[in-house]
Amino acid sequence: MATPKKKDSAPPTMRYFAAVLRILREHAGLTQEQLGELMHYTGAAVSAVETCAKPPTDDFIEAAEKALDAGGLLRSAITFLRLERYPVHFQGFVQLEQEALSVSSYCPQLIDGLLQTTQYAREVLRCAFPPFDEEEVDLLVAARMDRKALLDRKPAAVVNVILEEAALRRLIGGPEVMGQQYAYLLECAARPNVVIQAMPMSRAGHAGLLGPMKLIDTPDETPLVYLEGQGKSILVSKADEVGVLSRRYAMIRSQALGPEESVSFIEQLRSEL
Known part of the structure; x- marks a missing residue:
């Protein structure tokens, strides 16, 4: 996870960043306190990063980059450090997701992470067991919000999300949190590259009862399916298995409410709060 307490248990990029930061600081003839002063951080904050007691935030990295005139060496680590904020089982998929031509998901329990507000994500992560501490929650929320870059990327990715009524x-x-979440879903549904559909409980039997799934089309147009549950995940790449799951997803879409009906449904739920 993102907040190891011992250096030998820290993720590789975090350890490498800590080593490079220390080397650059010592080469500049600065103590941790002096570097911290230049960065507008405490010496203790610099020490925490160099010992891997805490991961560096994006702001910390930018401040260190400028203070040490690192020529982009420290800043270049941001993308890789962001990736290490995610649970290990999810890291590989995040890379694929961010490069995907399209992402299609079916979510029976919760709003898709791509469409969550900051506060909704925070409350979901606070429900985890074993529980995360608040620092871990902050990092995981930030990582989840980073995924939203997919929505504004150019060229834009096509995003299709089917949400069970139970999740909504x-x-x-x-x-209050759900009111903000409903408003954000409606905002997302207005995007030309996002389609949101609701699966009403009145649809007692449908093709999605076996559980959640997420389909992606890679830049070379290779279809993949990601399945996740209880902190475990499977990335399905075999053509015949992907074919079955893709057809199942198509059936789920056909059984859900249409996009316009779904927007009206979410508006109704919002009015009921």
Whole structure:
């Protein structure tokens, strides 16, 4: 995870960044306190990063880059350090997701991470067991928000999300948090590259009852399917298995409410709060 307490348990990029930061600092003839002063951080904050007690934030990296005139060496680590904020089982998929031509998901329990607000994501992560501490929650929320870059990327990725009514009705964080989440879903649904559909409970039997799935089309147009549950994941790449899951997803889409009906459904839920 993103907040190891011992250097030997830290992720590789975090350890490498810590080593490079220390080398550059010592080469500049600076103590941790002096570097911290130049960065507008404490010496303790610099020490925490160099010992891998805490991962560096994007702001910390930018401040160190400028203070040490690192020529892009420290800044270049941001992308890789962001990746290490995610749970290990999810890291490989995140890379594929960010490069995908299209992402299609079916979500029976929660709003898709790509479409979550900051507060909704925070409340979901606070429900984890074993629980995360608040620092871990902050890092994981930031990582989840980083994924939204996919929505604004050029060329834009096509995003299709099917949400079960149960996921839409579950009041994560209470009415205020869900009110903001509904508003954000409606905002996302107005994007030309995003389609949101709702699966009503009145559809008692449908093709999605076996569980969640996420389909992606890679830049070389190779279809893949990602399955996740209980902290475990499977990336399906065999053509015949992907074919079955893709056809199943197409059936789920056909059984859900259409995009316009789904927007009206979300608006209704928002009005009921």
